[in-house]
C-alpha cells in the first residue's frame with residue numbers, strides 16, 4: 001500500500017479568513033486521501049516538521065504589512081527552515097494597495113525560500129476565490145513528491 005501523504009496546516013487567524021482558507025485546504029487534501037493535521041499557531045502543542053511531507057503555513061497581514069508576532073514566535077520555535085513549506089495568506093488591498101497586500105505571507109515565503117509562490121486571498125476565500133485556493137494547492141502537490149522526506153538545516157532566524 002502506498003503511504004498517505006502527510007500534510008500539516010499551521011495558521012493564525014483573528015477574524016476567521018485565514019482559518020477558512022486553512023479549512024478549505026484541509027478539505028481538499030483530505031478528499032484526495034491525504035492525512036492532514038491542523039495546527040493553530042500560538043495554541044496547538046509543538047509538532048515535528050520532519051513528520052510531514054508538506055507544511056502549509058497561513059498568516060494574515062497586520063498593520064503596514066507587518067507579520068503577526070505569533071507567527072514570528074512560531075518561526076523561532078521551529079528554529080530551522082524545512083524545505084517543504086508553502087505559505088498562504090489573507091489580507092485586504094484597502095490597507096495599502098498591492099504593495100502591502102498579504103505582505104506577511106510574501107515575506108514568510110521568502111524567509112523559508114519556499115519553492116512556491118504564496119497564495120494571496122482578499123478577505124474570505126469563500127466564493128470566487130475558492131478556485132484560486134484549489135489551483136494553488138494542486139500546483140503545490142504536483143511538486144511535493146520531489147521534496148518529500150528531504151530536510152535541510154539552514155539555521156534559525158526570524159522573518160522581518
Ligand SMILES: Cc1cc2nc3c(=O)[nH]c(=O)nc-3n(C[C@H](O)[C@H](O)[C@H](O)COP(=O)(O)O)c2cc1C
Pocket residue numbers: 012013014015016017018019060061062063064065066090091092093095096100101102103122123124
Ligand atoms: C489594523 C489592520 C491592519 C491591516 N493591515 C493590512 C495590511 O497591511 N495588508 C493586508 O494585506 N491586510 C491588512 N489587514 C487586513 C487583514 O490582514 C485581513 O482582514 C485578514 O483577512 C484577517 O485575517 P483573519 O480573518 O484570519 O484574522 C489589516 C487589518 C487590520 C484590522
